Amino acid sequence: MEIAIMGAGLSGLACAITLEKNGITPTIFEKRREVGDRFVNGEALLDIFTRPVQDCIASLSDEYGIFLKPTSAIQRMKLFSKNEQAVIEGHLGFTNIRGRDHDAFESQLERQTKTTIHYHSEKTYEELLSEYTHVVLATGDGAYAKETHNYREDLSVSIKGATVEGSFDKYTVMAWIDYDIAPYGYCFLIPYSEKEANITIAIPDLPENKNVETSELWDTFYSMVQSQLKQELPITDQFQITQYLMGICHSARIGNTFYVGNNFGTMMPFMGFGQYASIVSGVYAAYDLCGLGNYEELMKPLRQSYEDALVLRRAMEQLSNKGLDRIIHSLNGYWGEKLFLKKSINPIRVASYLLRPYIKMKKGVTS
Ligand SMILES: Cc1cc2nc3c(=O)[nH]c(=O)nc-3n(C[C@H](O)[C@H](O)[C@H](O)COP(=O)(O)OP(=O)(O)OC[C@H]3O[C@@H](n4cnc5c(N)ncnc54)[C@H](O)[C@@H]3O)c2cc1C
Known part of the structure; x- marks a missing residue:
């Protein structure tokens, strides 16, 4: 069995690590010049999005032998709508760093594998398929799944983010769901440390947003964060992504091709969380192999x-x-704590079950 993994990101590296543990050595093909060679950003692992898993970091090490050090535990989350705010306290998850950083999750994974990585790869999927018995598609987007008609595209999002300097509580993550600032979208502040944080705005590419300018909304968001935190927050780095695809493939495996990470559809279209599922998908593909x-x-x-x-x-x-104001208001206190902290409840599952008939009627949800 000769296995090619296309993409040295979270899912591809997790797949390689697991294959190696089981005595199989794959080959990785990465288009960039090194692992994580992209903009730096802060991301989060929130327990509420991975239920029934209680603690992503513990689960990855105990169940899958994958060891990741987050930047910090999240002990407080501040949620803001236009006129309301909710503060939820307790162990909520972890923050971590991505991209061009020694401690980025992808760099930590790279250090756990001995698999050869061919950088600057220009190999196409078709070439890899002809040279190897199995291909794991781990390119971080649904492009190949879409091209091979194995993908249901549900949404795309425009994202703009920056690293800012200031004074932050590294245990506190902030999120804004205010449609004046991000219509139908959301904004985050995720600290990297007490001195640096990542702020990001994500706007879905909906017909309702066709006249919306992400950079203008970004300016409003940036000013709002500065005035809310009463700090200047100079920008030291920036990134922008247009049309970031979210969707899911019809089949996780076709022949000897495995669709993992965002190729499979691990990115949650609700608030854009996908790291834990991406890593686990790589492990599962390896289990099958x-x-x-x-x-x-x-x-x-x-x-x-x-x-x-x-x-x-x-x-x-x-x-x-x-x-949104009503929801955020109701999350401040008993309900917020119950939903975010009571590990036996999967609020996303329950809410989806209750809302599904209504949404099917209104918009059409395909399954
Ligand atoms: C701005 C932003 C913020 C996010 N925030 C969060 C968050 O807070 N929490 C969370 O859980 N998730 C978050 N996500 C989602 C999460 O980052 C992804 O779900 C996850 O990284 C996907 O893992 P992956 O293995 O599919 O892809 P990646 O980790 O992106 O890896 C893909 C790799 O494939 C390589 N590649 C691409 N094309 C080719 C090719 N043709 N040949 C060879 N190599 C190729 C890339 O260079 C890259 O190294 C965020 C995403 C973005 C964009």
Whole structure:
């Protein structure tokens, strides 16, 4: 068996690590000049999005032998709508760094594998398929899945983010769901340390947003964060992504091709979380290749999470700032703590179950 992994990101490296543990050495093809050679940004692993898993970092090490050091635990989350705010306190998840940084998750994964990585790769999927018995597609987007008609595209998002300097509580993550600032979208502040944070705005490319200028909304968001934090927050780095695809493939495996990470559809369309599912998808593809499981079957819970998140995304598109204010108001206190901290409840699953008939009627959710 000769395995090619296309992409040295979270899912591709997790796949390689797991294959190696089981005595198989794949070959990785990465188009960039090194692992994580892209903009730096802060990301988060939120327990609420990975239920029934209670603690992503512990689960990755205990269940899958993948060891990741986050930047910090998240002990407080501040959620803002136009006129309301909710503060949730307790262990909520972790923050971590991505991209061109020694401690980025992809760099940490790279250090756990001995697999050869061919950088600057220009090999196409078709070339790899002709040279290897199996190909793991781990390129971080749905492009190949789409090209091979194995993809249902549900959404694309325009994202703009920056690293800012200031004074931050590294245990606190902030999120804004205010449609005056990000219509049908969301904004985050994720600290890297006490002195640096990442701020990001994400705007879905909906017909309602066709006249919206991401850079103008960014300016409003940036000013708003500065005035809310009463700090100047000079920008030291910036990035912008247009039409970041979110969708899911129809089959996780076709012949000897495995669709992992965002190729599969691990990016939750609700608030854009996908790291944990991407890593696990790489592990599951390796299990199948080692004869330890069936990839399609193993991916069923992650497929369900994606579909649940899509229902929530469609519900979000039906809301106005008034509705968002009501939700954020109700999350401040008992309900917020119950939903975010009571580990036996999967709020995304429950909300999706309750909202599905309404959303099916309104917008059409395909499964
Ligand atoms: C701005 C932003 C913020 C995010 N925030 C969060 C968050 O807070 N929490 C969270 O859980 N998720 C977040 N996500 C989602 C998360 O980052 C992704 O779900 C996850 O990285 C996907 O992993 P992957 O393995 O599919 O792809 P990646 O980790 O992106 O890796 C793909 C790799 O494939 C390489 N590649 C691409 N094309 C080719 C090719 N043709 N040949 C060879 N190599 C190729 C790339 O260079 C890259 O190294 C965010 C995403 C973005 C864009």
